[in-house]
Each structure stands twice: as structure tokens, then as C-alpha cells.
Amino acid sequence: MSTTTPSRQAAAPATDLGPPPPTRPLRSWGDRLLRVWGLVVLVFLFAPIVVVVVYSFNDGRLLIAWDEFGLAPYRAMLERPAIRSAVTVSLQVAVLSSLLATFLGTMAGVALARRPGRWTYWFIGLLLLVSVTPEIVDAVSLLPWVVFLGSDAGLTAFNNGIVRLVVGHSLFSTAVVSYIVRARLVGLDESLEEASGDLYATPLRTFRRITVPLAMPAVLAGYLLSFTLSLDNTIVSAFVQVSGSTPWPVYVLSALRSGLRPEIAATSTVMLVLTLAALGLVALVLRRSGDSATDIARTMGGG
């Protein structure tokens, strides 16, 4: 990711259009097979999502047993207070934790790109460690820690369910935002910041007026990715949550034991639409700032 240079920016439109496709007389069998394979894999990837969306219109009592088409699950979704509160908690936590992760990650990403030194290796090592540690290990280690901070250390804020969830969700996201912001700034020349310094701007002003606007597409993408990651977070949430502020995925997980009802599919469908809207926005922002499909894939795959 460190090999990106400004020339890539200039070359991007050209590669997007590409040279005129060479006229191929016949596709070989291998090519056809590859294409069928690719399409089958896409069907495989979408099968369960389509199933959940279809079953969200199941008027039966249990999700798995299809009864008849109807909108009852959507009505039930709006009426059940437990679902409403779970979704509200999830949205609150997502907004707060992604703001926090974006704040921490943006500064870290700027430092990584603009102030590299021996410390960079240590810090990137830490970020890598955060992103490769299995989530279950994160979860079980965070639980005793927040309990300790809340009761023994007397930091009562950590007895608050929202605070615990925000802390838990912000860790991985901070790493992701750092990668994205760093990758964007490394690809941009530092000359604008130098010019700003030459024109007597203080470092703070340069940071605020030049560096942050340059990094903005990455910051926004990082924010929205953190948001969806937080909405998605199940394992850490299941461990650190306090009863009374159960986030949506944990509610679903506990519903698994008592039997899944179609409302869950209905709510999931609504959340899916929300997530897709957020992701569409990310892709749009990245494309506007001149990234190719490959760059977008890299950014959204977490660097």
C-alpha cells in the first residue's frame, strides 16, 4: 500500500476506460467455465441473504417454517419494545464508537503517513495485532477488565452498557481507520503541506486546513466502515453488554435459543438496507476522489 504515487491518480481514468477491447473470435472452454464458476459463487454468496429477505415476509410463527406471505413481521418489528430498544442501542453505539474510532484512527493515520520513524514499526505491529486477534479472545479479555474498572477501580462509567459497547467496538475500527487514512496520505505528495508551512501557517493550521481536507475521503470511508462494523459486532457485544442495553445482534443471538421469529428477519432486512446505503455512500465518495475498483476493494477490505 505504500507504493501508491500521485501518478496513479493521474493514470486512473485511463485504466478505467481501458484500451478498446480486442475482438475475440471465440471464448475458450476454460473461459466459459471460469465465468460459470464466478456466477455460481456469486449465487452462493447471495443465497442466504436472499433467503432472509424473502422469509422476512413470512406470516408464520417461526422463521424457519414458511407459512404465507404477509407484512406481519414488519408490523411486529415496530410494535415489540425489545426489538426497538435493541436497534436503538445498536445505532447509538455505532454512532459513538465510529466517531471515536475515526478521531483516534485519523490522527494515528496522519502520524503514520507524515511522521514516520522507528516508532512506526511498533505502532503498525500493535495495529496488526489488534486486527488479527480472534474476536473471541478480545471479548473474553475485555469482560474481566471492564468489570474490574467498573467495580474495583471505581470508574463507574464502565458499568454503563453503552460505554462498554462503545469501548469494545472502537478497538478494531481504530485500526481499520488508521490503515485507510495512512494509505490515502501516503499516496499524496506532501508538497501542499510544505507550501502551507512556507506561507507561515502554524502546524495546527496546516493540519486543519490542508491535511484533514486531503484525507477527508478516507476519513469518511473509515467512519462509515466503523459504523457498519459496530452494527455487525456480535461477539464482543455479547460479552461486555449489560442487561438493559442489549444491542441488536446480541438480541438475535439470544433469540436463537428460544426460537427465531420472522420479526428478526424483517428487522435484519431493514438493517441490511441501511448498511447497503452506507456502503454505497463509501464507494461513491471513494470513486469521486479518483479511486479505481481495485483501490476501493483494497480500502473496504480493510487495507
Added chain:
Amino acid sequence: MPEASPHAPAVRLRVPRFALALPAWAWLVSFFVVPIATIVWFSFGYKPGLFGTHANDVLSLDRYREALSPTFFTTFQNTLWVGLAGTGLCLLIGMPTAYWMAVKAPPNRRGLLVALVMVPYWTNFLVRTIGWQVILAPQGWFSELLQALHLTGGPLEILYTRTAVLIGVVYNYLPLMILPLFVAFDRVGGPLREASKDLGAGRWRTFTRVTLPLARPGVIAGTVLVFIPLMGDYVTATVLGGARGNMVGQLVASQFQTAQNWALGSAMAVVLILVIAATVAVIAALAWVVSVPIRARHRLVLEEVA
């Protein structure tokens, strides 16, 4: 850099270069490094009584012995099996797909294809897995379809077995394999493949000798990205595995949630991390050993032409 600027003010606050990264560093240390260190510390302790969760006044390695006792060892074996098989299947399924997306698909469709692969990746993990529960249910439509086509004798009996877990993890982690592979294949670029063909190599030879070696970073990234979270998987195994498809993730979780034995759970978590690290190291070593003779055979020494 501002430091090099001739107009820099004479008196400047000297801030260390990593100052901006300091908040993130502090945050990650206090909520990631310290908790993990605590877990490691707990793993040397024991469960003091019925109501205690952990105690560390006597330190020993007994919890590790317990974690590796036959009861739990089978779970570790099972997890490793699912991890290796799942990663292998992801690679087998993902590589042709990524190659097709990056090389064979029309260039103007590539963005769309990448988006299509990313949509499942960013939809709720739990919900996707529940989708599989619906599909694989013995009374579900898929089971009935298979019976109507006389492909199976009776209802589908996959749910709550290791096979279901394997399907679930392959499904859940496949995008993590496809995306880095796509990026890697896309990087290789058409001109190099054309050059290979112009020099007389066939399709297969071009793929194995040019495209694949150049895409190696993507293969490594994809394998690691899939294998590590897969080994720690908890949700897929819980939704699709039932009691029989046990994974270490569930074991660790139950020690913390139901058994309230934090010492043993911590030891299991530490063992899990060690197993993951060791397996990655072994696979890397194997890959290196295998690549040595291949590289030696294909080495080309350019003679100096006088």
C-alpha cells in the same frame, strides 16, 4: 517538511514525531494490550471455589494441562480441522472467482463485481448465518427441493453437524479470500501475461509461471485473513454447529459465561492463539520448503554475452 522551511519560527514546541498517534496508542494499550495481558496472567491461576471466577495466589501450569486434556483436546483438533479445511476450500473456490473477476470479466463490470462480493461481507454476520440455518433446515425448502428432485433419500440432515459448520465458515470468510486475490490478480496486469504468451507459454503455463507467482502476496494475505478469524469463530459454530460441531471459540465462551471458570477459559484462549500462530508458522515453513526445489528448477541464470 515544515522543519526544513527557512521561515520556521525560532522557538518551536518540540513535539515527538508520534504525538498524533499517541491517543490511539494509549487507547489500544488500555483496552487491548492490558486486557490480553490480564488474561495471560489469569491463565496461570485457578478457580477458587464455586462462586469465585479466578485466583492467582498459587501460580501453576495446571490450567494448560487441563485445557489440553482429552475432553478439550478433541475440540482443538476439530477446530484445527475446520480451520484448515475451511481455508483450503476458500482458496480453491476463491481463486478461480478472483481470477475471473480480475482478468476475464469485462473491465467495466469489475467495479460492480467487487461490490457484489462486498455486499455479503458487510451484511450482518449473524443474519447471514441464520440464512444458512433456514436453507439447511430438514423441513426447509432446499431440503424439499432436493427430495423432489430425488437427489436425497430423506430430509436434509446437515444442520448441527460439522459439515454445516464447514459450509457456514467457507461462506462467511470467502469474501475475505476473494478480495485480496482480486487485488493481486488485478495488479499483475495484462501486458505481462501477453508477453508470456508471445514467448510461447500456453494458458496454464502463463498462469502457473507468471500470474500466480506475482499474485503470491494476495494468496498469502487471503489465507491469513481467512484462517485466523476462522479458528476463533464462535457465531457460525453456535448457529450451525449445535452440540456436535464444537469449536474452541465456544469452549472459551462457555468457560467465561456459564462455567465461570475464568482461569481455564483464559488458558484456552492463550492456547488458541498459540495454535493459530504455530499453524501459520508451520504452513509458511512448508510453503517455503516446497517452493525451494521449484525455484531451483526454474532458475534462470543470465550468462554474460561477450
